[in-house]
Amino acid sequence: MLKKLTALAALPLAASLWSAAALAQSKEPVTIGAIEILTGPNNKYGIAIKNGFDLALESVNKNGGVLGGRPLAITYEDSAGNKDQAINAARQLIGRSKVPLILGPTLSNEMFAAGPVANERKIPIVGTSTTANGITAIGPYVFRTSLPEADVVPVTLKTAQQKLGIKKVAVMYGNDDAFTKSAYDVMKAALEKLGIETLTTETFGGKDTDFSAQLTKIKGLNPDAIVVSALVEAGSGILLGKKALGFPEKVRVIGGNGLNAPKVMEIAGDAANGTLVGSPWFIGKADPASQKFVEAYKAKYNMDPDQFAAQAYDTLFIVAAAINAAGAAEPEKIKDALGKVKYTGVMGPFSFTENRDPAETSGVVVIEMRDGGFKQFN
Amino acid sequence: MPAFLDDFLFSYQSLIYALGINGLLALSMYVVLAIGQLSLGQAAFMGLGAYTSALLTLKLGTPFALVLLASMAVPALAALIIGVPTLRLSGVYLALATIGLGEVLRIAFVNSELTGGALGLSGIPEKAGYAIIFGALLLALIAFVLVSRSRLGRAMEAMREDEVAAGMLGVHLPRYRISALVVSAMLAGLAGALNAHVSSFISPNDYGFDAAVTILSYALLGGIGSPFGPVVGAIILTLLPEVLRPLHDFRLVFNGLIIVIAVLFMPHGLVPWRIGRTGARP
Numbered sequence: 001m002l003k004k005l006t007a008l009a010a011l012p013l014a015a016s017l018w019s020a021a022a023l024a025q026s027k028e029p030v031t032i033g034a035i036e037i038l039t040g041p042n043n044k045y046g047i048a049i050k051n052g053f054d055l056a057l058e059s060v061n062k063n064g065g066v067l068g069g070r071p072l073a074i075t076y077e078d079s080a081g082n083k084d085q086a087i088n089a090a091r092q093l094i095g096r097s098k099v100p101l102i103l104g105p106t107l108s109n110e111m112f113a114a115g116p117v118a119n120e121r122k123i124p125i126v127g128t129s130t131t132a133n134g135i136t137a138i139g140p141y142v143f144r145t146s147l148p149e150a151d152v153v154p155v156t157l158k159t160a161q162q163k164l165g166i167k168k169v170a171v172m173y174g175n176d177d178a179f180t181k182s183a184y185d186v187m188k189a190a191l192e193k194l195g196i197e198t199l200t201t202e203t204f205g206g207k208d209t210d211f212s213a214q215l216t217k218i219k220g221l222n223p224d225a226i227v228v229s230a231l232v233e234a235g236s237g238i239l240l241g242k243k244a245l246g247f248p249e250k251v252r253v254i255g256g257n258g259l260n261a262p263k264v265m266e267i268a269g270d271a272a273n274g275t276l277v278g279s280p281w282f283i284g285k286a287d288p289a290s291q292k293f294v295e296a297y298k299a300k301y302n303m304d305p306d307q308f309a310a311q312a313y314d315t316l317f318i319v320a321a322a323i324n325a326a327g328a329a330e331p332e333k334i335k336d337a338l339g340k341v342k343y344t345g346v347m348g349p350f351s352f353t354e355n356r357d358p359a360e361t362s363g364v365v366v367i368e369m370r371d372g373g374f375k376q377f378n
Numbered sequence: 379m380p381a382f383l384d385d386f387l388f389s390y391q392s393l394i395y396a397l398g399i400n401g402l403l404a405l406s407m408y409v410v411l412a413i414g415q416l417s418l419g420q421a422a423f424m425g426l427g428a429y430t431s432a433l434l435t436l437k438l439g440t441p442f443a444l445v446l447l448a449s450m451a452v453p454a455l456a457a458l459i460i461g462v463p464t465l466r467l468s469g470v471y472l473a474l475a476t477i478g479l480g481e482v483l484r485i486a487f488v489n490s491e492l493t494g495g496a497l498g499l500s501g502i503p504e505k506a507g508y509a510i511i512f513g514a515l516l517l518a519l520i521a522f523v524l525v526s527r528s529r530l531g532r533a534m535e536a537m538r539e540d541e542v543a544a545g546m547l548g549v550h551l552p553r554y555r556i557s558a559l560v561v562s563a564m565l566a567g568l569a570g571a572l573n574a575h576v577s578s579f580i581s582p583n584d585y586g587f588d589a590a591v592t593i594l595s596y597a598l599l600g601g602i603g604s605p606f607g608p609v610v611g612a613i614i615l616t617l618l619p620e621v622l623r624p625l626h627d628f629r630l631v632f633n634g635l636i637i638v639i640a641v642l643f644m645p646h647g648l649v650p651w652r653i654g655r656t657g658a659r660p
Binding site: 039040083087088092095113116121174175177178181 | 497
């Protein structure tokens with residue numbers, strides 16, 4: 001009884017404090033979570049993405065933050081490229097940090113593991129670099145802003161066919177990784193559709209360093225081009241091996257998204273010349289918004305941005321717009337708002353399809369590696 | 379359940395599951411090490427169990443109890459098949475043969491349409507829980523304690539210390555070796571099935587050489603004097619990366635450092651004590 005009375009007596013006091021608390025709360029940051037590969041062998045992807053987020057975050061907060069003046073903040077968790085750690089990270093962000101939205105994870109493999117966790121707890125999760133098939137089929141709370149390979153690869157192959165007159169190719173892909181395998185599936189379908197003959201299909205492991213067996217066989221078949229689905233390390237190894245075996249200059253490598261990284265030219269040097277990749281974005285894009293982004297990125301990080309940084313950069317603005325449209329930092333409202341966002345960023349116009357994939361593919365450019373830099377090809 | 383406890387359990391659920399599952403894996407390593415053999419096939423057996431269970435659940439909708447039994451039976455069968463020809467191998471040679479098995483299985487998973495290739499199998503329903511994971515771990519621990527207090531345990535220890543002498547004293551070496559490998563495969567298969575049914579996604583790369591070495595390190599860090607050692611090792615090695623999360627970029631450095639120091643200063647593992655025997659007099 002006495003306890004109840006004290007509680008009653010405290011009520012007016014609590015009420016007077018209420019308004020002050022409400023005011024302070026209005027300036028409290030809106031914290032969202034991000035799961036990226038920040039350590040380990042694949043951290044170049046995660047770090048480029050983090051840089052992109054941070055750059056965009058600065059800009060969002062300079063322009064008044066979100067929800068009428070509350071700053072936006074990101075809590076990063078490292079997944080180290082490991083699906084179990086990605087799950088742990090997602091669970092901690094949701095259970096402990098109580099974030100209303102998660103960005104990432106970096107790899108499609110990790111999304112297949114962490115996506116269901118977020119989806120089950122009804123927290124929207126937005127992949128910025130997950131391009132494998134079936135990502136958004138995980139559930140209604142799983143979004144992605146990265147163009148799936150199924151949208152990019154056909155454009156690349158079609159351009160190569162038209163401009164170079166390619167008729168017969170050899171295909172190489174890493175068969176032990178979800179990303180390179182799913183890109184290969186797309187390549188196979190696109191080659192069939194375009195009527196390009198596949199002379200041979202060779203596989204390799206993501207950690208292989210010697211590709212001379214496959215390349216020697218390919219050289220004997222005399223293809224017009226080699227279509228490669230590989231991540232940076234293996235892809236660079238293939239380019240170096242191709243040069244070492246003395247392939248003619250006109251036999252180009254046509255790559256998937258995995259080869260779309262400046263790092264390839266760093267490792268392979270001259271051997272990378274002529275390599276074609278399709279990209280949702282590239283550094284030499286003439287668009288002024290894009291140029292401004294490149295300048296700001298170079299000034300802050302003293303290195304060139306890649307498409308992963310650009311996708312991350314746009315994604316943060318898309319998410320900020322969704323939080324504003326939602327009117328509250330609540331997962332359900334943000335999820336509904338995300339579906340309706342229309343935004344034009346460095347990658348061009350953006351909106352989500354009904355299936356939470358990017359709707360626009362007009363931004364895809366085919367680019368070629370030449371003397372350590374990307375040049376537009378189409 | 380109070381909200382904070384609910385959030386805590388949600389945040390750490392897969393970590394707590396992993397403690398139990400890795401404990402089972404450590405025990406599966408322990409069985410083989412306990413008779414002085416070195417097998418690196420645990421990850422392969424785990425993968426076999428995981429794929430068997432996931433395929434049964436996803437494609438046939440088999441009841442979970444049957445799935446678990448199958449996930450132990452299939453690796454056990456594989457262990458029998460490879461166990462007989464490798465009986466004559468020991469030490470590093472057995473280790474090499476079992477690494478080979480692991481690679482063969484991984485490549486088979488990668489190239490098979492049934493197992494989804496490198497994309498693995500996703501959307502596995504969450505059917506395992508605290509009770510079944512820790513129940514299995516507890517049962518396995520009790521069984522091992524009972525075994526090490528018995529005649530079997532004495533024979534196993536004799537084999538570990540000196541195989542030739544043990545054979546001369548009437549220990550049926552081939553039988554013990556095959557049984558140890560089969561029991562080890564069953565435990566690893568069970569752990570694989572439980573893991574598949576809490577993490578919703580499996581892919582061939584989860585069961586490669588790295589995983590085999592990780593499982594071996596559970597047992598080595600914990601010590602193989604008693605079955606508790608490997609479990610303690612598994613718990614520590616599973617917790618470390620998560621406990622060290624606040625260190626961000628330095629996490630892996632500290633993780634490695636702690637392991638190196640532990641191995642340097644405690645070469646017999648963190649739990650060096652042995653289980654007392656029935657009838658033993660000090």
